[in-house]
Every structure is written in C-alpha cells, then in structure tokens.
Amino acid sequence: MRAVIELIWNSLDADANKVTVTLDRNVADGIVGVAVRDDGLGMSPERVEQDFKWVGNSWKLGARFTERENRPLHGRLGQGRLRAFALGTRVTWETVGQDATGAFKKTRLSSTIDNRNDFTGPDPVDAQGPTYTEFRAEGRDSLGRLEGDAARPRIGGALALHLLTFPTIEVRYDGVKIDPAASIERETLRDLSWSYGGVERRATLRVVEWREVKGRALYLCDEQGLPIEETPIRRFADFNFAAYVLWGDMAEHANEAMLVDLEQETSLLGSLMQVAEA
Template identity: 25%
Template sequence: MIYLLINLVSMSVKVNITSKGIQKVLKNYNEKQAIAEYIWNGFDANANTIHVDYVANSLGLLAQLTIADNGYGINFDRLQQKFDPFFESEKSIQIVAPKHTSKMHGRNGVGRLTFFTFAHDAVWHTTYQSEQGFRYGEIQISTGGLNSYSHDFTTAPSNTGETGTTVSFTNLRISQQDVEETVLPFLINEFCWFIELNKHKNYSIIVNGEALDFSSNVKTLEEFNLFYPDTAVTFKIKYVHWKENLHKELSKYYFLASGEEIYKDYTTLNKKSDDYFHSVYIDSDFFRDFDFKSFENEGQVAIFGAAKSSAEYRFLIKALTEYLKSKRKPFLKEYANRLVETYEQDEIFPVYATEREKELRKPALVNLIKALYEVEPKLFSSLNTDQKKTFVRLIDLLMRSNLRDEIFEMFNDMIELEAEEQDELLQLIKGLDERE
C-alpha cells in the first residue's frame, strides 16, 4: 500500500517496507560501497564528471559530504520508480556489475537508500529538462524513515541551462581519516577500469577540487596494434595490469568501435585465483556491426556483420591470450616468491631433524611449491593454515620417497593442463634439484 500526504508545497510518499526492513535488505553495504553507488548513479545518468566534496570539523569528523554530477537529473514524473524500493521481501540485495555492458551499473536506484551506512540525512537537489524547460526539485530522506521520502517540485523552472544532481549528506558518522584512508582507495579500485574505458570522454571524479588519481592502481599500461592481413583489419589494443582487484568487475576484454563500448566479456585468464588483475581495451571498426551473441548458439550464423566464429575474431583472441600468458608469467614468479615468504612466516614448511637434512630437502620442496604455483595458483587459494601444512608436507613426503612420477600424476589429475603445460610440469618435477 502507498500512502500520500499532500500539502500546498510538497509531497511525502511512504513505500511498502519498513525502514528497518530496508536496512536489512541492504545489509551487505558498508560506507565505501554506498558512496561508490552514489557515484555510479551519476555515471548512469550520463554524467562525465562527479564532484565529491567534504568538510571536517575540529574533531576530524565529517560535518558535510556532497556528491554532485552533471547528468540528466531525476525526472519528477519517474520519481516513484527511482525512490520506491521495487522489492517486497527482506531478502538481502547486492548490486552486481553488468555482465556485457558498462552503460548501466545501478539497479533502478536501490543504491540511493544506502546512505544509512554513513549518514542520518540525505537531500537531493536535482535539475532535469522537461518539455516545459528546466525543472528543479528537492527530495529528502532520513535514516529513521527510509521508507518515506518528501519532495518539493514547486520551484519555478531553472534558467541555468544545466542538468545534474547534488546529494548532500548531514549528521555523518565517518571521519576525514575514514574517507582518506579507506573510502578514496576503494573508489580508485572501483572506478579505475571505468575511467580508463571512458578516457577519451574525459570522465573524472573530482575530490575537494582535485582529480582522483587512478594511475596509482596501474602496475603496467601498454598500447599496441594487432593487424589481420587477410582482410586488413586493425585492432588497437590497450592493456592495463592493475595492482589491486577491481571488486565486482573482474578481468575483462572491452570491445569498442570509435571509442564507444559495444560489448565486454571475461578474458581467458580471468578467475585464475592468482591476483593477476587486468583489463584489455580493443578498439576497431570491425566491431561496429559485430554479432557477439551468434557464437553462443552452435550453427547460428550472423546475418549482418561479423561474429565470434570469424577468422579475424579468432586471430584476435588467440593473439591476446598468448600476450596475456606472456605478461602473467613474470607476475606469477613474483607472487610465487611472495607465497614462499608467507609460508616461511606462518611456519608452513616441515621441521627437519637436522640442519643437514634441511639443506638437502628444503630447497627442492620450495622449488616445487613455486613451480606448482606458476602452473596453477588455484591449488593454493582458500586453504587455511592446517590445510597448507598438510598439502606441503604431503608433497615433501612424496619427494622424500623419490616418487616424482607419482607427484606428476597426482597434479596432472588435479589440474587441467594443456599438453605444453604438462611437459613443462613434468620437466620441472624431474629437474627440481637443478632449478634455481
């Protein structure tokens, strides 16, 4: 049931779920994710610039926080769709990244109610363009009444000639230190791939007058062309290796035509459990009429334009897969060394009876651990301390019994390896004593 309270200048709307129910539904959110959702709302409204401004009091607590965008604003005729939660149960909701496009990230405004994680009050000042001209209005919500919002759209048409929305948060429960040490690093990892995707459009997030520096999360950036000679198709490639994870976005290919995103999909090295976070941006007119879905149904042929079954696309993906593998190898060597250091600190390796035995046995064990990590990092993910000790000491026992063929067979059964990787693993196991 929807209740309406009307006076001469404003309207209050109550939606069909309690305030505590809304907080329960959105219980997975913290202040970092909530602030990110308000920024996504701006980009979803076709903004290219988001301003985040905050002021702290003498105690270091935030006195005010505003997030402003130059998007198309909130259409008053669609206000109920934007602010009424469209769910009726109290099942937890988690907003997920879109699978094949980056154009709409939000979920019909659900994220607009997450401010309860860091503030008590929120006020939206928005300007949009109607058939009658520019219109201005305000919407207000408090944490104690998330199921009820008031709005005032009686203000005369705005003559600014600019649309956009500014959300002001007051009675805040976060500090300047929280923002600078926790929220801003989170925003860098959340939006770095998206800002890079829209770099030609000069997308930016401005924090207290200064552009947020997304390059701080860039480990490597390379640009090059791939040329398919048979049909003279050129693909412009931008590869970015990120230092830290991209939250829900994961590692993807972004297919563009003249800078506009057409489609995106996971790279062949996504979800390898190795912290190799990367994005590949591919720009070519070849994708302008490309049918990305036809290949999903065997035997279906694209009527217009090319498809994933085309020689050009197969050439592109094969070349990029080899390229990514070559970039991943030194990264895995680096992380294999880190893994061993961590295992040393956590006392995962066996305790040997004598120093002589340790000198004879431990180097080969360490080398095999490194080799296995380089072949399949997933073997070492999600293990607790006891599982790590058991795993490592089982390998040590097999090596001590000189059962190297058995070691190979065991891991060959555990890991899906290509023929080349099988040969590499076999040679590594047989040549452990010579491995540096």
C-alpha cells in the same frame, strides 16, 4: 565506502562527465557529512516520482546503456538510495532535469533513517539549466573511513576500467582527481576457461598492478568491466594490484560471492573464482 562508490556510479549512469565528492568536516577536522554533485542529465519530476516511489524501482531496471552517451549502465536496482543512509541520518537529493516539454524543473527530496522509504519535499519549481544532481548526507560523526588518502585507492580501483575506457569522465574526491591511468605500473590479460555442469565456460582476467596505490582487491565484473561485486583477496601477494574478472553472466550472480566460502558444494561462481585466484 560502498555507499560513496554507488552514488558515483549513479552519477555516471546519469551521463555525468564530472563528479565531485566533497567531505564536510567539523572544527576538529572530523568528517561529519558527504556531498556528491554531478553534471549529468538530472531527474525530471516524472523520473523522481518513478524512481523514489520505493527502493528498487529504477528506470535502469530494463536498460543496458545510458541515455545520452550510450555508456554501459552500472546500477539497475535502485540500491544507492538505501546505502546512502550509511553516510548520514538525513539525506537530501536536489536535481534539475527537463520535463516532458523540455522545461527545466528543480526537485528537492529528503528523508531520514527512521523513514528511509519516505522521500518528501516541495513541489518541483521552474529552474534554469544546466542539469545536475547533488546528494548530501549529514547527521553522523564516524565517517573517518572516508578520509581521502585512504579512500581514493578503493574508489580508483572500483572505477578504474570505466575511467580508462571513457577518459572524458572526471571524478574528484576530496579535492583530488581520481586518475587510475597515472598509477598503473603494468597490466596483464589472461583468458580463463573452466568446466561446470558439463559445460565449457570462458571469462577474462585483467590484472592491474599499481605504482603508488596501496592495496589489493578482486572485482567481479560483467563483460563491459562494470563491477558487480568486490571481494577480499584470499591469496597472498607481495605487490599492489586490482584483479578484474570479466564474465558476461556475472550480473546474474550478484551478492553470491559472500556465500562461496560457506557452500558445501562448489557453485558456478565459486568455480570461476577458484580459476581466477589460481
């Protein structure tokens, strides 16, 4: 699921307004592949050369907003390509973008799990617009966790604040539109304040209670509401909700949440999580 969510974010970072996730099934109705297609800006041959040279080499590394719509960027580390191999042993990207002269060019790259840092394909060719990117994964037969009814709540939770902020975006998963606004029963905002290292700090907690969506989740977000990390709910609750902790310094603490329970001394992020969960 994290791989699918990361691929959707990649599409949104490319200024897509429509993202479609399709699940490929075999004759026994088992999920054996995934495709993610968007109507974003695509990638020029120059961008492909830069971004696929090695994992972590992304144009987004020094950027904060998308190129056309000026929306907040989510991914900056190029991790979507590496996580994509959770969805298949062979992955392919096909994209139409505009080169430096404005001409449309189609580029197709693929790789296998045994050579995951080596993306190869034919030379870019002339193409017609509009721009798009399509990702496809195949080669696995154990993707049952992607089944629509089970997966949509988690996708909706991860994207909820972004989709609520930018209602022109449409994400469809396995034929069904992700629509967090239609599932909200109640929202609560609360200011968080805590002291760490002798410094007073502030964040915001936004709790969304779901009407029909099942599940509970805690998302650690930057000040724009973009999730940096999803963590388990460690406190019992008898209702379905997503809790979003918005903090301007959250991106600096990516991947630290999993270590909080192992820390001998409470860290800055750990102290924030304690306040949020209280």
